[in-house]
Amino acid sequence: MINRIRNYNLAFRPTLLTSIKSYTREKFMKDLMAGIIVGIVALPLAIAFGIASGVSPEKGLITAIIGGFIVSFLGGSTVQIGGPTGAFIVIVYGIVQNYGLEGLAIATFLAGVLLLLMGLFKLGSVIKFIPYPIIVGFTSGIALTIFSTQIKDLLGLQIENVPADFISKWGAYATNISSLSYTSLIVGLASIGLIIFTPRVTKKIPGSLAAIVLMTLLVYLYRRFTGDTSIETIGDRFTIKAALPQPEGLSITFTTITELISPAFTIAVLGAIESLLSAAVADGVTGKRHDSNTELIAQGAANMVVPLFGGIPVTGAIARTMTNIKNGGQTPIAGIIHAVVLLLILLFLGPLTTHIPMACLAGVLIIVAYNMSEWRTFHALLKNPKSDVAVLLTTFLLTVFFDLTVAIELGLLLAMFLFMRRVIETSSVSVLRDIVDLSHESDVHDKDEVLILPERIEVYEIDGPFFFGIANKFDESMRQVRDKPLVRIIRMRKVPFMDSTGLHNLQSFFRMSKKEGIQIVLSGVNENVHNVLDKSGFSEKIGQENICSHISFAVKRAEEMARRFEDHQAVV
Numbered sequence: 042m043i044n045r046i047r048n049y050n051l052a053f054r055p056t057l058l059t060s061i062k063s064y065t066r067e068k069f070m071k072d073l074m075a076g077i078i079v080g081i082v083a084l085p086l087a088i089a090f091g092i093a094s095g096v097s098p099e100k101g102l103i104t105a106i107i108g109g110f111i112v113s114f115l116g117g118s119t120v121q122i123g124g125p126t127g128a129f130i131v132i133v134y135g136i137v138q139n140y141g142l143e144g145l146a147i148a149t150f151l152a153g154v155l156l157l158l159m160g161l162f163k164l165g166s167v168i169k170f171i172p173y174p175i176i177v178g179f180t181s182g183i184a185l186t187i188f189s190t191q192i193k194d195l196l197g198l199q200i201e202n203v204p205a206d207f208i209s210k211w212g213a214y215a216t217n218i219s220s221l222s223y224t225s226l227i228v229g230l231a232s233i234g235l236i237i238f239t240p241r242v243t244k245k246i247p248g249s250l251a252a253i254v255l256m257t258l259l260v261y262l263y264r265r266f267t268g269d270t271s272i273e274t275i276g277d278r279f280t281i282k283a284a285l286p287q288p289e290g291l292s293i294t295f296t297t298i299t300e301l302i303s304p305a306f307t308i309a310v311l312g313a314i315e316s317l318l319s320a321a322v323a324d325g326v327t328g329k330r331h332d333s334n335t336e337l338i339a340q341g342a343a344n345m346v347v348p349l350f351g352g353i354p355v356t357g358a359i360a361r362t363m364t365n366i367k368n369g370g371q372t373p374i375a376g377i378i379h380a381v382v383l384l385l386i387l388l389f390l391g392p393l394t395t396h397i398p399m400a401c402l403a404g405v406l407i408i409v410a411y412n413m414s415e416w417r418t419f420h421a422l423l424k425n426p427k428s429d430v431a432v433l434l435t436t437f438l439l440t441v442f443f444d445l446t447v448a449i450e451l452g453l454l455l456a457m458f459l460f461m462r463r464v465i466e467t468s469s470v471s472v473l474r475d476i477v478d479l480s481h482e483s484d485v486h487d488k489d490e491v492l493i494l495p496e497r498i499e500v501y502e503i504d505g506p507f508f509f510g511i512a513n514k515f516d517e518s519m520r521q522v523r524d525k526p527l528v529r530i531i532r533m534r535k536v537p538f539m540d541s542t543g544l545h546n547l548q549s550f551f552r553m554s555k556k557e558g559i560q561i562v563l564s565g566v567n568e569n570v571h572n573v574l575d576k577s578g579f580s581e582k583i584g585q586e587n588i589c590s591h592i593s594f595a596v597k598r599a600e601e602m603a604r605r606f607e608d609h610q611a612v613v
Contacts, residue, residue: 053160054335055115060372068371075370076378079122082247082364083109083379084386086409088275088394089402090125093190094353095137096145097279098394099387101125103286104347106383108355111343113376117335118320120327120370122361122379123343127409128315129308129354131186132445136304138205146348147297151305153348156312157341165333168313172460174425174433175452176314177418182440182448184414187406194403195229197222197271207441222271224263225400232256232404247364249405256401275402276395283391285384288349307446308344308354316340316357323362360412428459468505477592492592497527498599500564500592504535507543507570527606528599529554532592534565539573548579560602563588564595 083105091101105124112123136145159165189207192214193200199220204210235255236248260272275281320331336357343355365375422433432455439448477492477500494500531547539547551561566574566588574580580588589595 053338054117054332055339055373056117056119056332056335057114057373060119060374064372064374069374071369071371072375073378075365075368076375077382078247078368079361079365079370079375079379080382080386081250083122083124083358083361083383085247085249085253085397085402085405086358086361087125087383088397089405089409090127090130091353092275092279092399092402093127093130093187093406094125094133096133096142096351096353097281098275099282099391100351100353102383102387103350104352104355106285106380106387107350107352108343108347109383110377110380111346112316112339112355112357113373113380115335115339115342116373116376117332117339118323118357118362119329119331119372120323120362120365120375121316121320121331121336121357121373122365122376123316123340123355124358124361125353126315126356126358127187127406127413128180128183128311129356130190131183131440132304132307132311133353134190135205135444136301140301140304142351143292144297144301145353146351147291147293148301148305148308149344149348149352149354150291150293151298151301152308152312152354153341153344153346155305155309155341156337156344159309159313160334160337160339160341163334165313165317165337168310168317168333168337171314171453172429172432172456174422174429175436175449175456176318177415177422178433178436178452179311179440179445179448181414181416181419182437183445184410185441187410187413191403191406191410194273194399195226195407197225197273197400224269224272225398228256228260228272228398229400229404229407232398232401233407236404236408249408252404253397253401257397260398260401261396273399274395275397275399278399279395281391281395283388285387286350289351291348303446307449310449311445312340312344312354312356313337315359319357319359319362322359323366326363326366428463432456432459464505468503471502471504473500473502477596479592492596494596495600495603498530498596498603499526499528500530500532502532502535507533507536507539507547525557526559527603528560528562530562530564530592530595530599532564532595533567533570534592536570537567539570544573544577544579548577548582551579551583558606560599560606561587562595562599562602564592565590 084102087101087105088098089101091098091104094101108125109123112121116123133145136148140148159168186207189210190203192198192211193203196214196218197220198214198217200213200217204213232252235252239246239248239251260274264270264272264274270277316336317333320333320336324330340356347353347355361379365379370376419433419437423430425433432452435455436448436452439451474494476494479492531550554561561583563574563583571580571588574588587598589598
């Protein structure tokens with residue numbers, strides 16, 4: 042019991058604790074510079090993600106401050122930066138529309154609990170095995186959805202309530218196109234142009250920051266000297282509170298849990314995927330290795346604390362993490378400094394953010410959506426096998442036209458079915474009556490390359506896992522045999538595991554053979570399968586002496602059994 046507890050304790054190893062042991066002034070200076078730059082980069086993104094998610098802009102900043110601090114303080118990555126990301130915009134907006142801000146807070150908290158449990162039960166490595174077409178499918182779907190949500194602000198359309206679903210949204214845009222504001226469109230397009238071309242001039246200033254600072258200044262001067270207020274700003278729509286809010290409790294009941302567990306699950310899965318993907322990308326650049334389970338625990342803790350302050354879901358942010366690496370970030374201290382920088386901006390420069398044009402933020406998010414779309418990867422995956430294409434398109438279309446929760450659930454379900462189909466297709470059951478070819482085997486205990494089978498002895502060779510799919514194949518192969526042998530050898534050297542359906546079919550096969558007076562011998566049973574047979578009591582029924590390690594021993598045992606039967610028949 043003590044050892045188990047120790048093992049679980051080892052699942053949580055914050056990288057900060059190991060980093061500070063060898064911390065130096067040189068590392069601190071690098072972390073300081075990287076943290077300041079990342080904080081500046083995160084500012085416009087946090088504001089934009091907050092607004093696009095259906096909450097106020099300071100909620101995005103609060104998420105980046107508190108969530109970013111916790112992820113760096115408790116996380117399992119050296120350079121991971123936590124905060125709000127574009128991937129959550131769609132799901133968060135939907136939750137706010139359906140359940141309100143309180144529902145969002147509860148769903149985020151529940152997602153945090155799920156992420157915490159994932160980390161404690163060491164599921165970090167399992168998350169990595171989610172099929173790539175699913176990730177690309179819903180990422181591209183989210184990107185298209187984010188793009189479609191920004192058209193209103195980009196064009197300055199006068200629409201009071203924009204429909205939630207994709208088709209109705211574009212229908213509303215087409216209906217209200219006459220209200221287009223050319224000044225807003227110019228601001229939006231100019232912002233996109235600045236974001237694209239700034240890195241070509243200098244890489245020290247983030248394109249999004251350059252766009253926001255310059256366009257905010259120009260729009261402020263334009264509005265002041267012309268009196269034209271057609272270009273909507275953050276201050277026209279929101280009130281910025283330049284302070285951290287006081288934590289508030291959540292009224293979580295059984296009813297709210299049942300209502301919000303599904304979107305909470307989506308947030309948790311999406312957060313786990315994005316955070317571990319970001320950490321893995323960072324590992325590839327830095328040459329270090331993150332602790333996936335510790336990272337999940339940190340993400341869980343962040344998502345449990347942030348909603349108490351009114352924030353939105355937290356995850357690892359790939360773009361900000363890469364910015365941290367490129368600017369010399371060495372330890373989680375850089376992520377903590379990034380959170381402090383954002384806090385200072387919120388406290389002392391918060392009122393200035395009210396002058397940021399909404400069209401400019403729309404331009405920032407359109408670039409974010411373009412970077413998320415992975416259209417080149419999407420196009421490349423269309424050339425893959427039809428099963429992968431089916432998973433990709435299903436996930437993509439469900440994300441765009443229905444719901445991200447449905448997309449993830451059905452995408453995973455479809456991927457599992459297609460995987461099982463592939464396993465079944467590559468698995469086989471063959472019946473051998475004359476010879477067994479041993480020439481390509483590594484476990485040969487006989488000098489001959491061909492093992493001759495005596496009369497009335499059959500070999501059933503199973504190639505693949507003995508689960509419900511292959512079990513049916515085994516049953517069909519057995520029923521097609523017309524001649525009645527004396528002994529049947531079931532060769533299981535290529536069976537890595539056996540499920541309950543496979544065990545049931547094997548037991549049924551044994552009972553039917555026994556009624557017909559046919560003996561059964563098993564060959565090449567591995568340790569895992571042997572344990573299943575032992576626990577079920579099947580080993581006792583068939584007899585341990587009839588479970589042989591190699592086919593040569595199994596044939597000898599079958600010959601003995603056949604000889605005894607023939608001697609018995611002769612006596613009778």
